[in-house]
Amino acid sequence: MLRILIKLIVQGVTDIRHHPWVQVLTLAAVTLVAFLAGLFLLVLHNLDQELKRSQGEIQFQVYWKPGAEMVSVQEQWRDLERLDGLKNLKTFTPEQGLEVLTASLGSGDEFAWLRGQSPLPATALMTFAVTGEDHHAWAKAIYLDLERMPEVEKVSFNPLQLDLARSWGHFSNRVIWPLILFLGLVLALVVGNTIKLAQVHRHQEVEILRLVGAARWYIQLPMLVTGAFLGLLGGTLALLMLKGVQLSLKDLLHFPPLWLRLDFLPVDQALIFLAIISGMGVVSSWVALREK
Amino acid sequence: MIHLRHVSHNFGSHWALKNFSLDLDKGGFLFLVGPSGAGKTTLLRILHGAIALQRGQAVVCGFDLQTIKPKAIPLLRREVSVVFQDFKILPQRTVFANVALALEVRNMPRPLLQRRVRAVLRGLDLESKAHVSCAELSGGEQQRVAVARAVVVGPQLLLADEPTGNLDRELAMRLMSLFLQFHAHGSTVILATHNQELLSCLPEAKIVHIEDGSIVWANWSLTE
Numbered sequence: 001m002l003r004i005l006i007k008l009i010v011q012g013v014t015d016i017r018h019h020p021w022v023q024v025l026t027l028a029a030v031t032l033v034a035f036l037a038g039l040f041l042l043v044l045h046n047l048d049q050e051l052k053r054s055q056g057e058i059q060f061q062v063y064w065k066p067g068a069e070m071v072s073v074q075e076q077w078r079d080l081e082r083l084d085g086l087k088n089l090k091t092f093t094p095e096q097g098l099e100v101l102t103a104s105l106g107s108g109d110e111f112a113w114l115r116g117q118s119p120l121p122a123t124a125l126m127t128f129a130v131t132g133e134d135h136h137a138w139a140k141a142i143y144l145d146l147e148r149m150p151e152v153e154k155v156s157f158n159p160l161q162l163d164l165a166r167s168w169g170h171f172s173n174r175v176i177w178p179l180i181l182f183l184g185l186v187l188a189l190v191v192g193n194t195i196k197l198a199q200v201h202r203h204q205e206v207e208i209l210r211l212v213g214a215a216r217w218y219i220q221l222p223m224l225v226t227g228a229f230l231g232l233l234g235g236t237l238a239l240l241m242l243k244g245v246q247l248s249l250k251d252l253l254h255f256p257p258l259w260l261r262l263d264f265l266p267v268d269q270a271l272i273f274l275a276i277i278s279g280m281g282v283v284s285s286w287v288a289l290r291e292k
Numbered sequence: 293m294i295h296l297r298h299v300s301h302n303f304g305s306h307w308a309l310k311n312f313s314l315d316l317d318k319g320g321f322l323f324l325v326g327p328s329g330a331g332k333t334t335l336l337r338i339l340h341g342a343i344a345l346q347r348g349q350a351v352v353c354g355f356d357l358q359t360i361k362p363k364a365i366p367l368l369r370r371e372v373s374v375v376f377q378d379f380k381i382l383p384q385r386t387v388f389a390n391v392a393l394a395l396e397v398r399n400m401p402r403p404l405l406q407r408r409v410r411a412v413l414r415g416l417d418l419e420s421k422a423h424v425s426c427a428e429l430s431g432g433e434q435q436r437v438a439v440a441r442a443v444v445v446g447p448q449l450l451l452a453d454e455p456t457g458n459l460d461r462e463l464a465m466r467l468m469s470l471f472l473q474f475h476a477h478g479s480t481v482i483l484a485t486h487n488q489e490l491l492s493c494l495p496e497a498k499i500v501h502i503e504d505g506s507i508v509w510a511n512w513s514l515t516e
Contacts, residue, residue: 004399018382018384018385019384204380204382205382207380208380208381208382208393209393209397210366210369211340211369211374211380212369212370212373212393212394212397212441212445213366213367213368213369213370213394213397213398213445214366214397215363215366215397216362216363216366218397
């Protein structure tokens with residue numbers, strides 16, 4: 001019995017050769033739909049991660065006066081590291097600021113003549129976790145402390161950021177997850193229908209198998225395996241394409257002040273993605289068989 | 293082998309078979325003749341379980357079609373082979389693969405399967421075409437593949453529905469001789485046709501003439 005089951009499972013995979021064009025086109029359609037859905041999921045995932053990161057966070061950017069004594073500024077940076085609630089501190093000397101500016105403008109050696117005499121001020125980008133009940137009072141206190149530091153010319157922060165952080169959090173819970181569920185449904189329906197159409201193409205084979213006395217499971221098992229295999233292969237190809245896109249765009253938004261890095265889908269989400277597509281391959285093949 | 297009593301079948305308001313009764317013993321050869329739409333195909337479809345029996349009693353190869361469970365229909369079809377006018381073969385597969393299909397569903401060991409298929413293909417003059425795709429065969433060759441698939445399992449009952457309908461006279465007579473060979477080995481054959489010329493190939497065969505779903509004439513006492 002086991003031998004027959006293995007034979008039928010293998011047959012389900014190798015049956016693809018009997019209608020190569022139909023199967024290749026189906027695979028292409030499944031891959032592209034899964035890729036588009038995966039791309040959307042990737043953006044949503046990164047947006048969600050970013051929102052989660054920024055929820056309850058606030059950033060201050062401190063600018064020292066041009067020409068400020070760097071030894072004194074670096075001492076202040078060390079003091080800043082000890083502040084309560086500080087999650088991240090990025091500091092830039094005038095020279096580092098120039099390097100970042102040159103890199104973000106992609107201007108090559110255009111600013112080479114400024115090396116060693118950068119006109120930019122020393123800056124620090126500080127990310128705090130919001131603490132306390134009165135967020136606005138807390139933010140104002142930090143702002144005033146930073147502004148009072150020696151040789152600081154300007155401190156910038158957007159008070160709206162506090163409200164936005166909280167609002168984004170609500171948005172994430174109420175919109176992003178329902179959107180992901182909706183996306184999953186669309187993906188399942190499109191992939192399911194595509195595979196179902198490819199399986200309907202095999203109606204003649206099913207009719208003949210029934211005619212020669214094949215049992216129901218003998219006919220269905222290879223076709224369900226074909227559906228699952230197409231879904232799995234299409235989903236895997238889509239994930240590989242997504243990985244390529246993620247690698248090529250990973251650092252696209254990784255520049256100040258955004259510092260956004262595009263992450264790939266976590267393993268559990270990638271597995272769920274594959275499971276949905278393969279599962280729809282099985283379900284749609286079963287529906288196609290029932291309709292014959 | 294076949295026992296039918298008062299079998300009737302309707303498609304909506306149209307009665308395809310009306311009160312049909314007959315008995316056919318093992319090893320018999322029966323011609324079902326009559327015009328198109330007379331009910332020949334409906335009867336053959338009932339006999340191999342393609343459509344459910346609506347009224348009357350029918351026992352085929354020991355299977356009671358009144359009480360047969362859906363799971364048992366594949367078992368009935370392993371005893372009853374069918375040859376159709378439109379061949380019903382898989383054109384993209386080879387001759388060998390098409391014929392072997394009927395044995396594969398019975399899980400026959402591969403060496404035995406290969407021997408059986410080769411022997412049948414040899415008998416039907418198809419051995420040289422064994423690995424040719426069926427799409428490349430002529431109509432007559434495709435019909436022989438369909439016959440090979442039907443006989444390779446050694447069925448108790450062979451049903452043929454207008455098997456010569458798409459063939460010229462010469463090919464039709466060659467095909468008929470194949471059915472006669474099969475019958476000579478002791479198998480029961482029912483052949484539905486409106487080709488009167490085929491009847492002369494086996495004068496001792498039983499003949500039933502059907503019109504509008506009813507038997508209008510037979511050359512023997514239909515029931516025992």
